[in-house]
Amino acid sequence: MSVVVEGLTKAYGRSSHALNGLSFTAGVGVNGLLGPNGAGKTTLIRLLATVLTPDGGTMRLLGRDPATERSAIRRRLGYLPQEPGYHRGFTVFEFVDYVAILKEMADRRARHDEVRRVIDAVGLTDVSGKKIRALSGGMRRRVGIAQALLGEPELVLLDEPTAGLDPEERLRFRELISRIGENRTVILSTHQIEDVAALCARVVVLKDGRSAFEGTPEELRALAKGHTWLGEKKGGLLSWRTGEGVFRSIGVPPEGARLVEPTVEDAYLLLLGEAALVAAG
Amino acid sequence: MTWHMDGGLATRYADGDLDATLAASVEAHLLACAQCRGLLAPQVPRARLDRVWDEIAEAVDSPVPGPFERLLRLVGVRDHTARLLAAAYSLHLSWISAGALVLLFAVLAARETTRWGLVGFLALAPIVPVAGVGLAYGRGADPAYEIGLAAPYSAFKVMLMRAAAVLVTSALPALVIGFALLGQNWTVAAWLLPALALTSLSLVLSRWFEPAHCALAVSILWLAGIAGTNLREPSLAMFSTVGQLGYLTITVVSGVLLVARRKEFS
Numbered sequence: 133m134s135v136v137v138e139g140l141t142k143a144y145g146r147s148s149h150a151l152n153g154l155s156f157t158a159g160v161g162v163n164g165l166l167g168p169n170g171a172g173k174t175t176l177i178r179l180l181a182t183v184l185t186p187d188g189g190t191m192r193l194l195g196r197d198p199a200t201e202r203s204a205i206r207r208r209l210g211y212l213p214q215e216p217g218y219h220r221g222f223t224v225f226e227f228v229d230y231v232a233i234l235k236e237m238a239d240r241r242a243r244h245d246e247v248r249r250v251i252d253a254v255g256l257t258d259v260s261g262k263k264i265r266a267l268s269g270g271m272r273r274r275v276g277i278a279q280a281l282l283g284e285p286e287l288v289l290l291d292e293p294t295a296g297l298d299p300e301e302r303l304r305f306r307e308l309i310s311r312i313g314e315n316r317t318v319i320l321s322t323h324q325i326e327d328v329a330a331l332c333a334r335v336v337v338l339k340d341g342r343s344a345f346e347g348t349p350e351e352l353r354a355l356a357k358g359h360t361w362l363g364e365k366k367g368g369l370l371s372w373r374t375g376e377g378v379f380r381s382i383g384v385p386p387e388g389a390r391l392v393e394p395t396v397e398d399a400y401l402l403l404l405g406e407a408a409l410v411a412a413g
Numbered sequence: 414m415t416w417h418m419d420g421g422l423a424t425r426y427a428d429g430d431l432d433a434t435l436a437a438s439v440e441a442h443l444l445a446c447a448q449c450r451g452l453l454a455p456q457v458p459r460a461r462l463d464r465v466w467d468e469i470a471e472a473v474d475s476p477v478p479g480p481f482e483r484l485l486r487l488v489g490v491r492d493h494t495a496r497l498l499a500a501a502y503s504l505h506l507s508w509i510s511a512g513a514l515v516l517l518f519a520v521l522a523a524r525e526t527t528r529w530g531l532v533g534f535l536a537l538a539p540i541v542p543v544a545g546v547g548l549a550y551g552r553g554a555d556p557a558y559e560i561g562l563a564a565p566y567s568a569f570k571v572m573l574m575r576a577a578a579v580l581v582t583s584a585l586p587a588l589v590i591g592f593a594l595l596g597q598n599w600t601v602a603a604w605l606l607p608a609l610a611l612t613s614l615s616l617v618l619s620r621w622f623e624p625a626h627c628a629l630a631v632s633i634l635w636l637a638g639i640a641g642t643n644l645r646e647p648s649l650a651m652f653s654t655v656g657q658l659g660y661l662t663i664t665v666v667s668g669v670l671l672v673a674r675r676k677e678f679s
Contacts, residue, residue, distance in 0.1 A: 181563040206565040217556025219500050225476050230500055231557065233493040234564035234571075240492055244475055245467065261476060279560060 133157045133192075134287050134317035135180065140189035141341075142175050150175035152341035153189070162313035164328035164349075165321040166400060167338030173321040174214050176338070177291045180319060181211040194286055205287075207236070210280035214291040214321075216272075220265035224256055224275055227264055231279040250278040254308060270301035277308060288318045294327055306331055329353075329396040337403055344403050349396050356382065356394030356402045363389025370401050418442070418449040427456035481506055494574065501575045502554060503545035504582065512541040513586035520594045528647040531600070535652060536639040538587050539608035540632050545579035546612050547628025554625060569678040573671075576616060584608065603652035610660035611635055613667035620677055 135158040142151040150172045165173050178184045179191065182198045182205055191198055193205045219227055228247045237243040251260050254274040264272060273293060280288055290309065294302045302324070310331055312318055322328060328335050329349050337345040337352070345352055359382055361368060366379045367386025374380050381389060382402050394402075418426070418439065425431055426439050443450055478486070478495070481504060485495035498504050519537045523530030548554045550572045555561065562568060584605065591601040611631045618627040642650040650656070 183559065183562045203565045206563060209563060211560065211563040213559040216560060217558065219556055221479075221505075222500070223476050226478075226496070227557075229476075230496055231560055231564065233496055234561050234566040236565050238493060241467075241471060243493075244471055248470065 133159045134194055135159075135163075135319065136190075136192040137176075137180075138190045140176070140179065140191065141187045142172075142179060142184065143187055149341050151179075151186070151189075154338070154342055155189075156336045156343050156346050158317055158319055158334065158336075160313075160315065160317050161333035162309060162318045162320055162331045164332035164335040165319060165338060166323075166325065166328055166335055168404060171338040172341040173338055174291055177211075177214075177289050177319065177321050180287075181209065181213075181289050182206055183211075207283070208286045210282065210285035210288040212276045212280045212288075212290045212293055214295075216276040218264045218272060218275065221263065223261050223263055224251060224267070224278075225260045227275060228279050228282070232282050235282050237283065246282060250281040253281060254278045255304075270297050270304075273297065273301075273305070274308075277305075277312075281312065284316075286316050288312055288316060289321075290318065291321045292323065293320070294322060294324055302327070325397045325400055337400060339404055352399045352403075353394055353396045354399070356399035358391065359383055359402055360392050360394040360398045361385045361389035362392045363387070365389070369405055416442075417446065418452055420452070423449070423453045423456045427453060427458075481509075497571055498575060498578050500555070500557070501549040501579070503548040503579055504575065508545065508548075509582050509586070512545065512583050513590065516541060516587045517590050520590050523595055531595070532639070532643055532647045532649065534591065534595075535600075535604045535649070536636065538591070538604035539611050539635060541587065542580050542583040542608050543611045543615055543628045543632055543635075545583050546576045547615060547625040549575035549579050549624075551619065551624035553623050569675045572616065572619075572678060576612060580608070580612060600649070600652070603649070603657070606657050606660035606664065607635065607651070610663035610667070613664050613671065617667045617670050617674075620674060 135156075137157070138155045140151050140154040141149065143149045150170075152172075154172065154176065165176065167173050175184065179186055180193065182193075182202050185199070194208050196205050198205055219230065222230060225247060228251060229243065232243045232247055237246060248257075248260075251257055254277050256271065256274055256278065259267065259271065264275060267275070277290070277293065280290065293309070294305050297305065306327060309318060309320060313331070313333075320327070320332065332349055334347065335345070335349050335352055336343050345355070359368075361381040362374075362378055363381065363386050364378060365386040365388060366381065367384060367389070368381035369383030371379050371381040371386070379386065379389075380392075380398075382394075382398055385391075422431075422439070426436065431439065443453065477483075479499060482495045482499040485498060486492060490498070502508060516534070516538060519530070519534040523534045550558070550568075552558045561571065587604070588602060595601045615624065615627040615631045618630070622630075638651055642648050
């Protein structure tokens, strides 16, 4: 396993526990991290990126201990933060080249070849000479992915890479991320349950800083079997009116409701219960 | 051209054995003749083609660096160091020019109003490098800071490189402007040690706080000291020998602390 986490804790201040004894493992393929706002997804990604240090628990990343072998891990790591910043005066090529230098690629020719390779991999070759400030939001995200692919990392951490993208860009990202996950470990933090269902071999659902579920998307979906209902009346743990004018309910069946096949989203909502209501506002 | 290449000519061309005139003639012909291009293609070793293509791609695709980066390369700074420095906002030409302009105005004021003006120049001169260093790295100043933190390159090294570059690019214009307009008086350079002390102190503090905030805090402290010693009449008490020894001590102690705690900056 590329990532082994046991009993991980991280607190901000005295009372706010972002992670509260989290344990999970992740191997080659796309691994999804799902959870409502404040569940600890970004904290976990930053810990895995070795940007933060945990308060307690143990982590093994690519077979190494980040407490003592941080640089060795960073050499094999690609990281796209939730809000990646870009030097907007740089061109796409210059920015990716800048990150390549931070990844200790000193030989100019070899570095430039690698920069061209990753820019091509995300389909930005035609705009590699353009200033980043002139790019659309989706293209900037692709620049972010490109820098995360520098040096063929074995572990790629992507924090909400599809947030705020239009459906076409999201589809393009799905294709890209699935390709990246073919031969390396990708940890994908996301709010988009459809992305997890479409992309991930495994999924971890975070709730209150702990793992509430770990398994395949199909296993997650199976949790809601026998708990998802369609009927004329509102009821259950969660309930909402669908486009057809009937209520879809999760949990206890409302009167006269019939059992239906659940989706991954139904299972996620069932798992989170009250937390899902709070997250939805 | 009415002739076509034969196998022998194609081999000699592919091996680079033709003289320049004949090679140029062959190349002119190849541009217009698909038949001869087809004859030549199998003769050229794949590795050589790839190498030539890489060189072309390198020449065409590599961006022309900005003026500051080019200047750094011109004075012998390696290309990757130049790129790391060019990313810092306070090493852009606009920032360096603005800093120099502020000091120029301060020096011109010093020429007109004698002692008050000199105190003003000496008070302002250390602020320019301190502010520049505060805006050269850190979460608030470097858009790609988070990405850099997860990279193996030492954040401490980046911080020191940029701080040194900011010190040079702000101190040199200040010294030149000061000496040129205020004369060959060493009092004009009395701000140099305070600048080093304030800069190194703000670097040490940036272990715990945002660098820009550290720069602001030490600058306010410095200006408060200047104001306190100049309440009634212009005074150079902050630049006395004792004061200079104090700044030297702060610089040395801060330097030692920086080296001793360098791992904490990554």
